[in-house]
Amino acid sequence: MICIVYHYLIKFKNTKKKIYIPYNKDSLKILKLLGIENKVELYDNKRVYYSKNCEFLNGIFDEVLPFKSLDLCKKKILKKISNFKTDSYAKNVFISRGDDELNRRNLVNEKKVINLISKKYQDLKIFKPGKNDIYNNISNIFNSKNIFSLMGTQLYFNSLFSKRPKKIFEIVGENYRGFTVGELVAKYLKCEYVRLESNNCSPGYAIYSDQIANLSKLKKIIIDEKK
Numbered sequence: 001m002i003c004i005v006y007h008y009l010i011k012f013k014n015t016k017k018k019i020y021i022p023y024n025k026d027s028l029k030i031l032k033l034l035g036i037e038n039k040v041e042l043y044d045n046k047r048v049y050y051s052k053n054c055e056f057l058n059g060i061f062d063e064v065l066p067f068k069s070l071d072l073c074k075k076k077i078l079k080k081i082s083n084f085k086t087d088s089y090a091k092n093v094f095i096s097r098g099d100d101e102l103n104r105r106n107l108v109n110e111k112k113v114i115n116l117i118s119k120k121y122q123d124l125k126i127f128k129p130g131k132n133d134i135y136n137n138i139s140n141i142f143n144s145k146n147i148f149s150l151m152g153t154q155l156y157f158n159s160l161f162s163k164r165p166k167k168i169f170e171i172v173g174e175n176y177r178g179f180t181v182g183e184l185v186a187k188y189l190k191c192e193y194v195r196l197e198s199n200n201c202s203p204g205y206a207i208y209s210d211q212i213a214n215l216s217k218l219k220k221i222i223i224d225e226k227k
Contacts, residue, residue, distance in 0.1 A: 002027065003073035004066055006034050017053055026134045033077045065188055070160065078161065081138045090125035093141060095149035095158055098130050106210050107150045107171065108201055113213045117148055120222055129154045149182075150198070150211060156181035159189070167192045169222075171213050173206020174199050196221060 005019055021027065023042040031037040043049060094114055097106055107113060118124045129137045138161045141147070145166040149155040151173070159168060159182075170182030172195055186193035196218050198211040 002030050002034070003069040005040055006036060006073045006076070007066070007069035009036055009039055010072065018051070020049075020051070029134050030077070033080050034073065035076075065184055067188060070188070074160065077138070078142070078163070081135065081142065081161075090123070090140060090144060092121040092124045092146045093144045093148070094124055094126045095141075095147065095154050096126060096128040097150055097152055097154050098128055104210075105150065105152060105207060107198070108210050108212050109215070110213075112215060113171070113218065116215060116219055117222060121146060124148075129158050151176070151180055151182060151207075153181075156185045159185050162189060165189055165191045167194055169194045169196055171196045171198045171211065171218075173209070173211055176206040194221065 001021055005021060008019070009015070019040045020043045021040060022045050027042055028037060031040055094117065096110065114124065114126060125140065127137070127140045132140075137158055141158045141162050144159075144162045145164075146169065147155070147159050147162060147165055147167070148169040148171075149159075150171045155168075155170060159165065168182050168186045168189075168191060170180055170193070172180055172182070174197060180195070182195075183193050197214045198206075199214060200206060201210040201212055203209075
């Protein structure tokens with residue numbers, strides 16, 4: 001959503017309207033990276049507001065990416081991030097789920113999955129965006145070539161900042177139907193997409209249930225595929 005706001009402010013730079021977007025713990029940091037923190041207000045979704053002469057942006061579904069707006073936003077952010085000194089660059093990364101605000105759809109056998117992947121990708125770096133600073137998250141993914149993760153926001157938001165990825169490996173729930181965010185980002189980044197399978201821990205839709213990766217199928221795909 002912030003990339004749309006950024007694009008809007010470039011197009012209508014003389015607008016006097018206040019722009020409001022929902023609060024997120026990383027929103028202000030992203031706005032500062034883009035240099036628009038003084039033009040955008042963050043609001044609490046749980047409150048009722050009365051406003052005049054404003055633009056309220058509520059967001060879009062994960063399965064939609066505004067490519068042109070993303071390109072503008074990503075170029076600005078990566079230019080800022082590249083100036084930070086860091087030793088966290090990694091070629092192969094596993095993005096783990098979980099944060100302090102929303103903790104759902106976790107990968108129950110994550111350690112076994114990581115151990116299996118590490119047999120082929122021995123330099124695999126594991127990080128959990130929900131527990132880290134956004135600057136570190138982008139630095140972790142910036143030079144990555146192979147990205148592994150369970151489907152979810154942590155995958156698509158962070159992998160967007162990978163400069164030139166080779167493959168995105170997405171672990172997807174058995175009863176999930178349709179285009180996934182991993183596929184969408186792979187299309188945007190013009191890299192190869194590999195779908196890995198998981199099973200629900202309890203009855204229900206895949207996006208709400210904890211997942212157990214199918215290790216036998218995962219092993220066959222990981223061992224057989226070429227780096």
